[in-house]
Amino acid sequence: MRRIVAIVLAVFLIGGVAAAVVAGREEQDKGTATKTVLGMIGSEKAEFFADPDVVNALAAKGYTVETEASGSWAMEDLDLKGYDFAFPGSQAPAEELAEKYGARQPLPRPFYSPLVVVTHRSTAEVLADNGLATLRTKGNGILKMSSYLKAADRDTRWQQLRGADKYGELTGTLFISTTDPTSSNSGALYLAAASYVADGGRVADSTEAVARTAPLMHKLVGVQGAQQSSSDASFRDFVSGVGNPLVLVYESQVASLLAQGQGVDDLTVLYPDTTANSDHTVVPLTEEGRALGELLSKDKELRKLAVRHGFRPQGAAVEFTAATAAHTTYLNQKLTGVRQAPVPASKVLHEMARQARG
C-alpha cells in the first residue's frame, strides 16, 4: 500500500511550480545563468515552492527549483536518481535517505513545525476542567499528553468529563483525529510522541519497544475509523466545522491560515507538552542540492517567506516571533512548556504505524 501511495504521489507534479519552471527555462534560453535543480518534496511544502515570491527569491539567487511532491514516508520507496535533493517533512526518513544515497552530514534543516491539536474554546475548557490541559491564553494552551494517554487507555468518553454535557458535540470516545500513520507524516509523528510518553520517556528502538506500546497505539488509531490521507484535508475539515473536536495538525497550517488574515470561530490551539516536530530536512543528492539546502537555511528573504507559510526557521526565532506578533492569542511563540519527543528510526516507526493501523 505504501508503495502505491508513493508511486501515485511521485507522478504528481505541482502545478504552480511547473509553470514557474517553464518560465525559468525560457530565461535560461536567453542566456541567464540560472541553475535548475530537481527536488522531491513533502506535499506540505508544495504551496511554499509554488508561491511566486519564493520562485522569485530563488531566481534572484540563480535557482530554478523544479519539484515533485510525495508523502515524506513514501520517498524511501522511490528511485531518486536524477534528483538534486529530497526534502521530507521529517528527520527520520531524511536520515534513511541520507544513508541510502550516501549524503554527507550534517543535513541542512531549514525549518520545522511542531504538531499541535486544534479545537474550539469550549472543548479546551472541558479538557482543562478535567485536568487534561491547561490554558495559557484564550486561544492556546498545553495538552497534558500523559493524562490524555491514560484517559485514552481507559476508553474515556466525553460524557464522563465534567462539563461536557453542555456541548452536544462532546459525546463518544475521547480521541485526537490524525492522518493515516502508514502513509502520512503527521499521523506517524503522533505515534512517535505518544509512544515516547507512554513508554516513560524512552524512544522506541526495537521490536520489543514497539510491542510495549502497541496495544495503546492500536487503540489511538482504531477508534478513529477511516482516517484522512493528508493533514491538509484534516485541517480543512476542521476549519469548515466538520469532524472530531480534536484534530492533530502542523502548527504551520494554523500560522499560515492566520497569516492570510483568516480566522476560525473560537479556535484554540493546544500544544502537547510532549510533541514531535516536523523537521523539514534537506537530503542533498548533488552539490547543487546541498547549495540550495544551505540557501534555504540562511537566505533572509527565503526564511521570511517560510514564516509566511507558517514554518519556524531553524536557529534564532526572531523572524517567526516578529511575523506572528499579532497572533499570540493562538500561537505559543516560544513553545513555552513544550518538550520535543525524539522520533524513532524510520524502520521502527513504520513498524509501529503498521501495527497500530492493522
Add this chain to the structure above:
Amino acid sequence: MSVRVRRGRTALGAVLLLAVTACTTTAEKDPAEPPKAEPGTLRILASSELSDMAPVFEQVERNTGIKVRPTYMGTLDAVDLLGKGRAKGAYDAVWLSSNDYLRLNPAAAKHIVSQTSVMSSPVAIGVKNATVRKLGWKPESVTWADIEGAVADGNLTYGMTDPSRSNSGFSTLVSVASGLSDAQSALTDRDVQQATPRLKEFFKGQQLTSGSSGWLAEAYDRRGNVDALLNYESVLKSRKDLTVIRPRDGVVTADYPLSSLASTDQSTRETVRRLTDALRSPATQRLITDRTLRRPVVASVAPATGLDTTRRRELPFPGSRSVADGLLDAYENKLRRPSRTVYVLDTSGSMSEDGRLDRLKKALTDLTGDFRDREEVTLMPFGSAVKSVRTHVVRPENPRSGLDGIRKDTRELSADGDTAIYTSLEKAYEHLGADDDTFTSIVLMTDGENTAGAGPKEFDGFYAGLPRKQQEIPVFPILFGDSDRGELEHIADLTGGRLFDAQKGSLDGAFEEIRGYQ
C-alpha cells in the same frame, strides 16, 4: 456474504447516470460514451446528488472560463468504476459526496492524488411538524435513541434511500448504526452484530425505500402517511413541511471533496485546482449555500439562513471495508424489511422477434445475482392472459434453491399469444394483497400495447376500488420494444411508480436500477 450485496453492481455502475429528478430514466448498459476531452472543459465523474449544482457551474464558467461536464452516478458505483481503473482517460476529475467509502478501497483510492472539500451537509431526519409536536420533541436535544424509541412505540415511520445505491442512504445507515450500537468510536463488526436486534426494530419503521432522493420525496408526498425522511440536511431543508433534526449524539457529514486523478496530466490538474479555488471563493460559497442549502466550508461565509450552526459530533466512519460492507450486507439481508415483488412479464408472440425473449431471459438470470435474503419473487408471465404464477423465496439458510428456481422458470419462458397488460396487473395486485411487513412492488415489462383483456379505463376503476394499503403498491413499468410510452407512463403515475426506459438503454440496466426501489 458481502459478495452477495455487491454482486450485479457492475452493470449498475452505468445505470444511475442520468438526472435523478427526471421521472423517466434511461437505463444504460455502459456509461453513455464518455465525453471527449476538450481544452478548458473538465469531465467530472460526479455523485448524482450534485445535479443541483448547475447554476453554480454556470457562474464558475462565467468567472473562470472553465466548463464543467458532469457525468452523474451513484457514489458507491463511482468507487467501483474507479477501482476497476475505468476512469482513466474518460474523466478529468472525480467529485463524490464523500471519499470515506473510497478510502476503504485501495484499488480505487490509488487513482486519487489530491482532494479538497467544497461544501458539506450532514445526515439528518426531517420530521413532519405535526409529528414533532405530537412527540413533544425539542429538535435541538433529540438523540438517535429518542428516534428509535418513537419508532418502537409505533409513533414514527420514515423513508430513506437504498444504501447500496445512494450515498445518502449509506451515510444514513452508518449514522443509525453508530447511534444505536452504543459504539463510542468507529464501528466494528462486533458493534454491528450486537446492535442487530435494535437495528432490526428500527428498520421496521422504514415505510419507503428508493434508489434516488428525488423519487423518495415524490413517494413521501403521495403516501401522506409517512412521518419522516432520513436524508442529507440540504435535501430536507428544501421542504417547508419538515422540522429538520440533526441528532444531538452525532451525524455523518458529506463533505463533497473535488478530487484530481493520477491518470491526468499536469495541466488538467492545474485546471482542477483553479476550479477548486473558484468553488471555494467567498462569492461562490455564498451562492452554493443559498441555492443548495449545503454548508459553506470557508470560515468567512455563514451558512444559509435557517441552517442551525450549533456543533455536532461527527460519528467516525468505519475504518475498514469489511465493516462497511458487513453493515451494508446486514442491512440488505437481515435488517431491512424484505421485499415482495411480482414480475409481470410480457411473453406474447411479439417477444419472439429481434431476440427479445432471449434478452429478457438473460436480464432476469443476471438479476438473480442481486436478490436479497428473505426476498419473495413471483414470476407472472402473460400473453392473452396470465400463463403461470410462480413464487420463489430466497431463504437465508439456502438461498441457492430459490435462485435456482427463478432461473429454471426463466429458462422455460416461451413467447405466444396477445398482450393482456391490465388483466395481468390486476392479478398481480390480487396476488400481493395487503402486507405490512414487506416492501411490495410490481415490475411490468412489456414490448407492446394492450391487445387483450381489461382496458385502461377498467384498470383505473379496479385500482380505485382497491383498499388503501394495496393502492400503496407501486408499478414500475419498463418501456421495451414497441410498448406505448403514454400507456406505461399512465400506469406509473396512477400507482405512484416510476417509468424505466429500456428502449434507449438495456433491459438488464432497467431491471438493475429498479432494484433500488424494491
